[in-house]
Amino acid sequence: MxxxxxxxxxxxxxxxxxxxxxxxxxxxxxxxxxPLVTGIGFFLDPLLRRRAPFKGGDADGFLAVTNxxxxxxxxxxxxxxxxxxxxxxxxxxxxxxxxxVYLRKLPGNQIVAFNDTCPxxxxxxxxxxxxxxxxxxxxxxxxxxxxxxxxKIPPRRLDTLESKTDxxxxxxxxxxxxxxxxxKKGAV
Amino acid sequence: MRRREEGSxxxxxxxxxxxxxxxxxxxxxxxxxxxxxxxxxWKYVWxxxxxxxxxxxxxxxxxxxxxxxxxxxxxxxxxxxxxNVMSYGWLVRGIHHFAAQAxxxxxxxxxxxxxIAGAYRAPRExxxxxxxxxxxxxxxxxxxxxxxxxxxxxxxATKVATNIVGVTPVIGPQLQxxxxxxxxxxxxxxxxxxxxxxxxxxxxxxxxxxxxIYVFRRHGITVSKSDETKPAGSFxxxxxxxxxxxxxxxxxxxxxxxxxxxAELTGPADSSEAYSAARPEWYFLFLFRFLKIEAVDxxxxxxxxxxxxxxxxxxxxxxxxxxxxxxxxxxxxxxxFALLAGASFLTAIALKExxxxxxxxxxxxxxxxxxxxxxxxxxxxxxxxxxxxxxxxEDARIQGPKLFARHCASCHRYNGHNGLEQVxxxxxxxxxxxxxxxxxxxxxxxxxxxxxxxxxxxxxNYHATFESLKNAGEKGGKFLDGEMAGWVKENAxxxxxxxxxxxxxxxxxxxxxxxxxxxxxxxxxxLVATGKEIFKTGKLASGSFTTNCSDCHALKPADGSxxxxxxxxxxxxxxxxxxxxxxxxxxxxxxAHDSFYGSDHNLxxxxxxxxxxxxxxxLIDWMVGDYFRSK
Numbered sequence: 172m173x174x175x176x177x178x179x180x181x182x183x184x185x186x187x188x189x190x191x192x193x194x195x196x197x198x199x200x201x202x203x204x205x206p207l208v209t210g211i212g213f214f215l216d217p218l219l220r221r222r223a224p225f226k227g228g229d230a231d232g233f234l235a236v237t238n239x240x241x242x243x244x245x246x247x248x249x250x251x252x253x254x255x256x257x258x259x260x261x262x263x264x265x266x267x268x269x270x271x272v273y274l275r276k277l278p279g280n281q282i283v284a285f286n287d288t289c290p291x292x293x294x295x296x297x298x299x300x301x302x303x304x305x306x307x308x309x310x311x312x313x314x315x316x317x318x319x320x321x322x323k324i325p326p327r328r329l330d331t332l333e334s335k336t337d338x339x340x341x342x343x344x345x346x347x348x349x350x351x352x353x354x355k356k357g358a359v
Numbered sequence: 360m361r362r363r364e365e366g367s368x369x370x371x372x373x374x375x376x377x378x379x380x381x382x383x384x385x386x387x388x389x390x391x392x393x394x395x396x397x398x399x400x401w402k403y404v405w406x407x408x409x410x411x412x413x414x415x416x417x418x419x420x421x422x423x424x425x426x427x428x429x430x431x432x433x434x435x436x437x438x439x440x441x442x443n444v445m446s447y448g449w450l451v452r453g454i455h456h457f458a459a460q461a462x463x464x465x466x467x468x469x470x471x472x473x474x475i476a477g478a479y480r481a482p483r484e485x486x487x488x489x490x491x492x493x494x495x496x497x498x499x500x501x502x503x504x505x506x507x508x509x510x511x512x513x514x515x516a517t518k519v520a521t522n523i524v525g526v527t528p529v530i531g532p533q534l535q536x537x538x539x540x541x542x543x544x545x546x547x548x549x550x551x552x553x554x555x556x557x558x559x560x561x562x563x564x565x566x567x568x569x570x571x572i573y574v575f576r577r578h579g580i581t582v583s584k585s586d587e588t589k590p591a592g593s594f595x596x597x598x599x600x601x602x603x604x605x606x607x608x609x610x611x612x613x614x615x616x617x618x619x620x621x622a623e624l625t626g627p628a629d630s631s632e633a634y635s636a637a638r639p640e641w642y643f644l645f646l647f648r649f650l651k652i653e654a655v656d657x658x659x660x661x662x663x664x665x666x667x668x669x670x671x672x673x674x675x676x677x678x679x680x681x682x683x684x685x686x687x688x689x690x691x692x693x694x695x696f697a698l699l700a701g702a703s704f705l706t707a708i709a710l711k712e713x714x715x716x717x718x719x720x721x722x723x724x725x726x727x728x729x730x731x732x733x734x735x736x737x738x739x740x741x742x743x744x745x746x747x748x749x750x751x752x753e754d755a756r757i758q759g760p761k762l763f764a765r766h767c768a769s770c771h772r773y774n775g776h777n778g779l780e781q782v783x784x785x786x787x788x789x790x791x792x793x794x795x796x797x798x799x800x801x802x803x804x805x806x807x808x809x810x811x812x813x814x815x816x817x818x819x820n821y822h823a824t825f826e827s828l829k830n831a832g833e834k835g836g837k838f839l840d841g842e843m844a845g846w847v848k849e850n851a852x853x854x855x856x857x858x859x860x861x862x863x864x865x866x867x868x869x870x871x872x873x874x875x876x877x878x879x880x881x882x883x884x885x886l887v888a889t890g891k892e893i894f895k896t897g898k899l900a901s902g903s904f905t906t907n908c909s910d911c912h913a914l915k916p917a918d919g920s921x922x923x924x925x926x927x928x929x930x931x932x933x934x935x936x937x938x939x940x941x942x943x944x945x946x947x948x949x950x951a952h953d954s955f956y957g958s959d960h961n962l963x964x965x966x967x968x969x970x971x972x973x974x975x976x977x978l979i980d981w982m983v984g985d986y987f988r989s990k
Contacts, residue, residue: 192596198603202610206415206454210422212447219446226741256741261433261440263741 224348225269227255233343239336242276246316248298248305249274250287253346270346272332273298273305275316284332284344285318291325293351305329326354391595393576397586399597402476405469406575407602408609410568412462415610416500417561419455424557427507429549432746434509435627436737439747442624443734453617459501461613463642466497467699474678474695477688478581484679486574489567491676496564503556505640509549511726514628515637517552518544519647523664544630626729627748635722638713645702648709671698721780732757735989759981762974766966767805772827774806800827801835802963808982809874809938814867819854821847834962841960842911849905858901865889866908873917874938878984891916895923908934913954929957943979 212219228234236251243249250273257267273285285305289296294309304321305314313321318329333345350357378384395403426445428437441448470490473479479487506517525535540547592598625636639647646668649655655663674681674694681687713719729751736750743749751757763771763778777783783798803825807813816824821844828835838844854863869890872882894914897904908914913926914934926933933954936942945952947970951961966975980986 188596191600195596195599195603198600198607202411202603202606203414205610205614206418206451209447209450209454210418213422213445213451214425216426216446216448220444258741261436261444261737261742261747262744264744 223258225255225257225267225346226263228345229343231345233333233335233345235341236272236274236344237342239276239280239282239340239342242274242282242342244276246275246277247300248285248316250298253344255346270348271295272344272346274334274342274344280336282334282336282342283317284334286330286332286347286349288330288348288351289325290327290330290349290351290356296329326352327356330356391593391599393579393594393598394591395580395594395598396582396591397589398592399594399601401601401605402472403580403598404602404605405465405472408605409462409465409469410572411602411606412458412465412609413564413568415458415613416455416462419451419458420557420561422451423455427553429507429553430546431509431544431549431628432744434507434549435624435733436742436747438508438510438624439734439737439742442622443738449621450617453622454613456622457613457616457620459504460640460642461609462497463501465609466494470494471695471699473581474691476581476583477682479679479691480682480688481679483574483578483581486571486578487679488676489571489574491672493564493567493571496560496567500556500560500564501640501642503552503560506552507549507556508624509628510623510625510730511628511632511634512623512625512636512638514544514630515634516639519637519639523660526659526661527665528661544628623727624730624734625726626733626751627746629748629751634726636719636726638709641706644709645705648705718781718784721776725779729757736987739987739989755977755980755986758974758977759986762970762978763981766970766978770800770802770831770963772800772804772806775804799830801831802827805982809871809876809943810879811867811871813938814870815863818847818863818866819851821851828962831962834960838960838962846904846906853899853902853904856901859899862889862893862899862901866893869894870934870937873914873934873936874942874983875917875936876939876983876985887918891923926954929953930960932956938983940979940983940985943982944975947975947979 234253234255236253237249250271252268253270253272254266255269257264257269271287273287275283275285277283287295287305289307289309289312291307291310291312294307296305296307296312296314298304299306303316305316305318307313307325310324311322312325314325314329315321318331320328330347330349332347335343337343347358350359423441426437426441426448428434438452441452443449473487473490502517502520505513507513521535521538524538525531527534536542538548538551539545540551638644646664649667650660650663652663655667678691678694681691684690732754733747733751736754737747740750760773760778763773764781767773768777768783775782784795785798786793787796788794804827813824822839825839825844828838831838853859865886867890868883868886869888871879872887872890893899894908897907909924911927911931912934913922913924913931914937915922917936946955948967949965950956950963951958951965955961956963970978
């Protein structure tokens with residue numbers, strides 16, 4: 172076990188030694204990276220796979236909310252709960268509340284639907300009867316009846332949702348959530 | 360050129376800066392420049408491969424942890440989700456699953472190498488014992504990990520282990536309850552096992568592994584006498600390369616099994632369902648078989664499962680002292696090989712017995728199917744908050760065969776088996792020897808009941824269809840000599856004539872259409888119409904029946920047309936909706952009803968009060984093929 176005994180080996184075979192070192196590093200890297208990279212891929216599953224947050228609605232994903240006749244004629248917004256089968260990873264919960272919206276009926280039976288999530292940082296806005304505005308309880312974002320911001324806090328208007336009215340007078344909404352805190356409205 | 364020089368100078372100054380503050384160069388030198396007398400050797404790789412596989416387990420384990428949910432309602436469910444839905448989940452779980460098994464093999468090889476090389480002798484005794492502690496921790500990891508998917512296989516295998524803990528003298532029941540988190544398995548069994556598996560054991564393993572490697576480095580590698588005098592090689596890079604190549608081989612093997620077999624997931628754990636495919640994982644099969652030896656069994660569970668393994672571990676722990684004696688080292692080697700041979704022998708017996716046991720094979724197949732079915736249902740319907748088990752409990756495809764085996768198979772068969780692809784056996788005495796023989800059926804094999812083949816068989820070969828009734832005593836004999844049997848005897852030859860092939864096909868089509876079963880559709884309308892005429896008039900393409908069907912059997916056609924006859928009364932089964940869900944339900948509820956066999960002829964018990972409505976529905980759903988099928 173004298174240290175001197177290792178010297179001749181090093182001198183006589185430097186090339187072999189270099190190959191062994193390179194091979195060790197190469198193989199060592201490969202075998203470590205294999206489980207690591209696989210695991211990182213697994214961890215990035217939320218980015219790699221789209222998941223529908225709920226099941227239900229018609230072929231285009233619209234959910235029936237209320238009757239046109241149940242909305243006030245003067246355009247006052249009313250809050251509605253949307254119900255569908257909620258999907259959470261492996262679970263499916265039947266007939267759950269999956270989100271809330273504000274609906275307004277405009278002249279000519281036109282429907283305006285707002286996702287009531289504040290585009291600032293995601294709290295729920297509340298309609299204030301006295302001031303006829305939507306107000307966010309978290310950071311005081313305020314919006315007019317048509318969704319226009321009334322101060323500089325929110326980055327954009329309240330998010331509108333697609334809606335349609337069927338021949339029976341039922342109002343359908345395509346529910347979506349949007350990225351908070353950015354100027355551009357984009358579905359998440 | 361100057362640029363490159365500058366670059367390397369900068370790199371050097373950064374490394375110098377780092378070395379001043381951390382001393383990493385000395386550390387690296389210490390770690391890598393271990394001299395190896397006699398040079399690097401393949402037989403020295405096992406410890407490194409074990410360390411590598413442990414690292415793989417830590418990495419994959421962390422990622423699995425990020426998606427696993429330990430509770431009885433979510434464990435199987437989250438593992439199903441990892442395995443079948445999440446990106447690369449099957450790969451991460453597969454590596455973790457097979458690496459755990461690789462660790463067992465490598466542990467065995469490392470141990471053997473230590474014993475053969477005599478690396479347990481002075482001054483390395485303490486390190487040997489540290490190794491034994493590590494072995495126990497790995498066994499603990501394996502045991503706790505096996506339960507976590509909460510599938511039938513892991514559940515029942517682990518139950519055996521905790522019940523063994525329960526027979527420990529004096530404190531057994533208390534130990535068992537601490538392990539289980541209560542008197543029975545539940546949420547807390549999982550939370551405890553998970554805390555041990557992902558927290559306590561890995562932390563202990565890291566600590567003891569550090570000590571093990573530290574003490575190992577203190578004494579250096581154990582080399583043979585002849586190697587001591589040879590020039591020494593160095594750990595870096597020669598031995599490291601060999602270690603790396605060995606690790607690569609291990610990883611390749613793990614990946615091969617992951618891709619080829621994949622990590623198994625049987626059906627969700629069900630404490631109310633006997634699991635006849637219960638076996639421990641292969642590396643514990645020897646212990647399982649050992650406990651089944653009659654002489655061992657008679658000495659009590661504690662003897663076989665605790666004292667004997669304990670004594671063996673005791674001898675192993677004493678090996679450093681035994682090795683002091685003359686011949687001690689040889690004894691240790693012999694003892695190790697004897698253990699290996701004994702374990703291999705018992706494993707071989709267990710495997711051979713299982714391979715010969717058809718009912719065990721059927722149970723394994725059924726367990727695999729249940730896992731597959733649960734995953735299929737979960738994918739289609741999502742898992743309700745009551746857990747995946749409720750998907751199986753409400754599935755006719757799973758429950759039907761079980762109900763058949765429990766309630767019907769004592770008389771009937773289903774395509775030759777009991778519904779679960781098992782064969783009913785009974786013990787008989789033959790020349791003073793007790794042997795097991797297949798139990799004869801006493802009623803018809805109804806695996807194809809209501810199908811075209813079934814109807815054709817009844818019409819042309821009645822005796823063969825109901826042959827088993829000859830084992831059913833006097834009433835069974837009467838059945839075989841009854842009017843229908845007589846009718847078939849008289850008319851089978853006419854029906855089987857080649858000119859009448861279409862007539863027979865039509866009559867069969869008409870009858871099968873009465874049941875309207877989805878799986879037998881579509882029905883040929885032209886054939887059905889012809890068949891209806893034959894049923895009514897008995898006129899075939901060539902010749903006619905001695906007695907018309909409608910003379911004896913009442914039948915109101917499924918097409919809503921006029922009744923073809925009122926039947927000849929009790930004992931002449933009504934064929935309205937023959938073999939449909941409703942017909943079968945009514946029949947099973949009370950076969951002695953006047954519209955079926957009537958109380959004079961009937962042999963079959965009424966199940967009206969024996970089966971709950973849900974059970975009856977599931978049984979019939981399964982028989983008529985009314986359950987979810989994936990595309």
